[in-house]
Amino acid sequence: MSSLEFRATPFLAGSHRILQSSEGIGEVSLATVEKYANTLLDFGRNPERITQITMTTLNQPLSLAKRGRIAGQYSSDEGAVVFEGDCLQLLSTIPSGEIDLVVTSPPYNLGKSYERRQGLKPYIAQQKSVIQECARVLKSTGSICWQVGNYVDDGAITPLDIVLFPIFIELGFRLRNRIVWHFEHGLHCSRRLSGRYETILWFTKGDDYHFDVDPIRVPQKYPGKKYFKGPRAGEYSCNPLGKNPGDLWTIPNVKSNHVEKTEHPCQFPVELIERLVLALTRPGDRVLDPYLGVGTSVIAAIRHGRRGIGAEILPEYAKISRERIALAAEGSLEVRPMNRPVFDPQDAGKQLTTAPWNEIQSSGSQQILFDGGKEGRSPK
Numbered sequence: 001m002s003s004l005e006f007r008a009t010p011f012l013a014g015s016h017r018i019l020q021s022s023e024g025i026g027e028v029s030l031a032t033v034e035k036y037a038n039t040l041l042d043f044g045r046n047p048e049r050i051t052q053i054t055m056t057t058l059n060q061p062l063s064l065a066k067r068g069r070i071a072g073q074y075s076s077d078e079g080a081v082v083f084e085g086d087c088l089q090l091l092s093t094i095p096s097g098e099i100d101l102v103v104t105s106p107p108y109n110l111g112k113s114y115e116r117r118q119g120l121k122p123y124i125a126q127q128k129s130v131i132q133e134c135a136r137v138l139k140s141t142g143s144i145c146w147q148v149g150n151y152v153d154d155g156a157i158t159p160l161d162i163v164l165f166p167i168f169i170e171l172g173f174r175l176r177n178r179i180v181w182h183f184e185h186g187l188h189c190s191r192r193l194s195g196r197y198e199t200i201l202w203f204t205k206g207d208d209y210h211f212d213v214d215p216i217r218v219p220q221k222y223p224g225k226k227y228f229k230g231p232r233a234g235e236y237s238c239n240p241l242g243k244n245p246g247d248l249w250t251i252p253n254v255k256s257n258h259v260e261k262t263e264h265p266c267q268f269p270v271e272l273i274e275r276l277v278l279a280l281t282r283p284g285d286r287v288l289d290p291y292l293g294v295g296t297s298v299i300a301a302i303r304h305g306r307r308g309i310g311a312e313i314l315p316e317y318a319k320i321s322r323e324r325i326a327l328a329a330e331g332s333l334e335v336r337p338m339n340r341p342v343f344d345p346q347d348a349g350k351q352l353t354t355a356p357w358n359e360i361q362s363s364g365s366q367q368i369l370f371d372g373g374k375e376g377r378s379p380k
């Protein structure tokens with residue numbers, strides 16, 4: 001008979017907690033935490049031998065808490081790696097089959113400050129060389145999530161997922177979801193509809209892949225609904241942990257008033273990558289981002305007890321990465337929490353949410369303006 005101490009990360013939202021014991025680290029549902037025997041089974045222990053479990057709170061994410069550092073080079077036991085340089089160079093130092101999840105957003109070849117614009121053909125060839133290396137370092141049970149938008153040439157768009165898809169298929173990958181990431185802010189287009197989504201292609205290397213929807217479930221519309229007939233009549237019909245979030249994700253992009261905004265022009269929101277990390281990896285797994293930017297993928301990984309590895313070619317962004325990762329490791333990086341509803345100015349009672357011309361229209365004196373035979377015209 002013995003007792004076992006578990007330590008849990010404090011800042012996890014949702015229904016799961018990462019636990020650490022002398023047996024290692026793992027992730028279990030809150031319901032499971034309450035049922036000690038199941039918790040122990042998750043850790044491969046014999047429940048009969050354990051009489052007592054105590055839980056304490058960890059102040060730091062597990063992987064970094066152990067190592068207390070951000071490495072500059074890859075090594076399999078590092079908790080966080082920021083390689084300052086070309087991603088192919090970093091990839092060449094990673095042994096085959098070590099990575100559980102590759103998640104990234106490459107340059108879109110738009111001539112942004114961090115890229116040199118080139119023809120679409122050489123761009124695709126360059127992407128192919130990086131994707132091939134990512135495939136090599138990925139475990140057979142692993143996943144790749146390639147997040148892209150449009151390449152734009154003279155007003156004509158090329159959705160990059162369409163042109164990159166064949167590269168993954170040639171390498172034997174299997175597409176599991178094409179996740180549409182919808183956001184509400186961005187450039188206003190005048191000769192086409194403004195772009196308000198990008199996509200994440202989620203591929204697995206094989207059919208035996210890790211996927212756990214429980215940590216990323218979202219609230220049901222009608223959680224109180226019950227079976228009204230049959231053997232389960234009267235019981236709640238939905239999963240108490242919430243519903244599968246589906247493949248259309250509305251998550252605010254990081255614009256100037258977002259709490260995570262840095263000087264990088266197109267950083268991921270942390271919550272976008274957290275969803276992928278939680279569903280596609282286990283605690284202690286390795287998450288790689290070959291185009292790290294300001295460190296978001298590593299941050300999402302370490303916030304959930306995974307290891308994070310990334311390459312960033314521009315020193316200024318690599319520096320911001322290290323700073324943000326260090327804050328995340330202390331638990332003091334400000335992030336927008338997963339599952340917070342999208343801000344609705346009307347619900348929040350903000351001013352300026354009613355169009356002034358509608359107000360005018362409803363007032364008697366202005367009625368004349370709209371009664372003069374120009375029915376249906378806007379006042380502009």
Ligand SMILES: C[S@@+](CC[C@H](N)C(=O)[O-])C[C@H]1O[C@@H](n2cnc3c(N)ncnc32)[C@H](O)[C@@H]1O
Nearest residue numbers: 086087114267268291292293294296311312313
């Ligand atoms: C679209 S941004 C990714 C931003 C990132 N998702 C984040 O949350 O900050 C692409 C990044 O890749 C970097 N980059 C471009 N070419 C690279 C290369 N060959 N190796 C490593 N990083 C590169 C750019 O400097 C840029 O910061």
